[in-house]
Amino acid sequence: MELWYTEKHTDNVSLSIKVDKQIYSGKSEFQRIDIFDSKEFGRIMVLDGYLMLTEKDEFIYHEMITHVAMCVHPNPKKVLVIGGGDGGTVRELTKYDFIEKIDLVEIDEEVVDVSKKYLHTTALKLDDPRVTCYYEDGLKFIRRVNDEYDIIIVDSTDPFGPGEGLFTREFYGNCYKALHDDGIMVNQHESPFYEGDAEAMQRAHKRICMSFPISKVYQVHIPTYPSGHWLFGFASKKYHPVKGVNWDRWKKLGLKLKYYNTALHAGAFALPNYVEELLRDVES
Amino acid sequence: MELWYTEKHTDNVSLSIKVDKQIYSGKSEFQRIDIFDSKEFGRIMVLDGYLMLTEKDEFIYHEMITHVAMCVHPNPKKVLVIGGGDGGTVRELTKYDFIEKIDLVEIDEEVVDVSKKYLHTTALKLDDPRVTCYYEDGLKFIRRVNDEYDIIIVDSTDPFGPGEGLFTREFYGNCYKALHDDGIMVNQHESPFYEGDAEAMQRAHKRICMSFPISKVYQVHIPTYPSGHWLFGFASKKYHPVKGVNWDRWKKLGLKLKYYNTALHAGAFALPNYVEELLRDVES
Structure with a gap:
């Protein structure tokens, strides 16, 4: 199995990151919060589908x-x-x-x-x-x-x-x-x-x-x-x-x-x- | 129909660009040469699958x-x-x-x-x-x-x-x-x-x-x-x-x-x- 997180940077270009697994997914009063583990970037936080940070960069x-x-x-x-x-x-x-x-x-x-x-x-x-x-x-x-x-x-x-x-x-x-x-x-x-x-x-x-x-x-x-x-x-x-x-x-x-x-x-x-x-x- | 060109930057991360159409594809003595048109980046040249240049950047x-x-x-x-x-x-x-x-x-x-x-x-x-x-x-x-x-x-x-x-x-x-x-x-x-x-x-x-x-x-x-x-x-x-x-x-x-x-x-x-x-x- 391969699991990829993809973020559209515009309608016409996207960055995809292979993730090992989803560590957390929840919906707060304000937004959806997701945490993934990945080989390339370590742990990743995504808010409302937008990548906020990765451990690597x-x-x-x-x-x-x-x-x-x-x-x-x-x-x-x-x-x-x-x-x-x-x-x-x-x-x-x-x-x-x-x-x-x-x-x-x-x-x-x-x-x-x-x-x-x-x-x-x-x-x-x-x-x-x-x-x-x-x-x-x-x-x-x-x-x-x-x-x-x-x-x-x-x-x-x-x-x-x-x-x-x-x-x-x-x-x-x-x-x-x-x-x-x-x-x-x-x-x-x-x-x-x-x-x-x-x-x-x-x-x-x-x-x-x-x-x-x-x-x-x-x-x-x-x-x-x-x-x-x-x-x-x-x-x-x-x-x-x-x-x-x-x-x-x-x-x-x-x-x-x-x-x-x-x-x-x-x-x-x-x-x-x-x-x-x-x-x-x-x-x- | 959607046509996307994807380049793997590592085994675990890739960039994808939506293309309108393939303008040219050929194989020279040394490598494969592809030309695409895209909305975001204009014309794109790809050699052996690797993006060489886009008109935009x-x-x-x-x-x-x-x-x-x-x-x-x-x-x-x-x-x-x-x-x-x-x-x-x-x-x-x-x-x-x-x-x-x-x-x-x-x-x-x-x-x-x-x-x-x-x-x-x-x-x-x-x-x-x-x-x-x-x-x-x-x-x-x-x-x-x-x-x-x-x-x-x-x-x-x-x-x-x-x-x-x-x-x-x-x-x-x-x-x-x-x-x-x-x-x-x-x-x-x-x-x-x-x-x-x-x-x-x-x-x-x-x-x-x-x-x-x-x-x-x-x-x-x-x-x-x-x-x-x-x-x-x-x-x-x-x-x-x-x-x-x-x-x-x-x-x-x-x-x-x-x-x-x-x-x-x-x-x-x-x-x-x-x-x-x-x-x-x-x-x-």
């Missing part, structure tokens, strides 16, 4: 959504993660001893429960004493927060279903308000390659530009995401993501990572012409 | 295999392309007025014929007066060449089948010999992500390091290749690929490209830690 996503802002900000003590119920982003944040408080706002408590049960690789730090989990809609949570965080990481699903509100202008404006005067917001920013993804990416960029004076985009290779070409947004009140960064301060921490390094950080902000043009088209 | 591969060396070398007049029968690399080279001679060595004349007939996007400059096509094995061609070229671009298929010889130590050594004292070789360098590809990538890097004093690797996003994370090798007798490059000279040429720019060029040499480690493991 989640380090790329989680390192790159976390360490860029952590390197740029000179003194981050309080970090908010919106989404990210699998715990991968929290795991990366807990590598910094000087972070005092990590708040995780995940709309779907079952994602956290399932992750704690089946995804130890990412969930292992969710019980760190510095971590507080709030199970509610990030869009609502952020409305009542003012001048509270150094960094906000929007570790969302795609801009439809439960994650839709995390791509709105209102949400980004409230993230701005929730940050300190030198705060940084990083967000999962979709892909520039396929037309539908690129439009979502442009919409997000346009809305972030409306709220933040500094709004840049950086790119990474995520093999299991559509096209493998993925973007993160870096929005900031004060700090540029590359110019003036004190790289040595970060290097002195001596963190051992599999993907991120400071040269890659700087290089990731250099985008192909066609991506630059997509971004420029919505900046005004 | 070939610009990434061809721009990045060509313009990095063209930007670094201060005065390239004579360029050799080994493989590349589709003409995409030649097309990029012909954008430089100051190039005087482009030799293309393609083992399989039928790839050139089929490309001229069905792939106008890439093949349109193969009849440029500066271009000479040699239909023979690049491994043999290069043996009899000495101190002849400023740049050699190894635009090969994968390291098995007709392209196998283009990944040998003998071949790289002969490329060194065929280059002028300040010559540069760029090669298609496989992917670091899946185990089998990463081993091929390491073997190539090890062998290139044996022949060239400067041997670096740079990365690009090619959505239709396995994992989307692709590498090129930059091997050089004299010029570093980033340090000391006269970026302004290249910018003044005013070339309009879809992917390549000089910031991206510099950024592409900043590699993830795990790729750096794979490379270091075979350097000695």
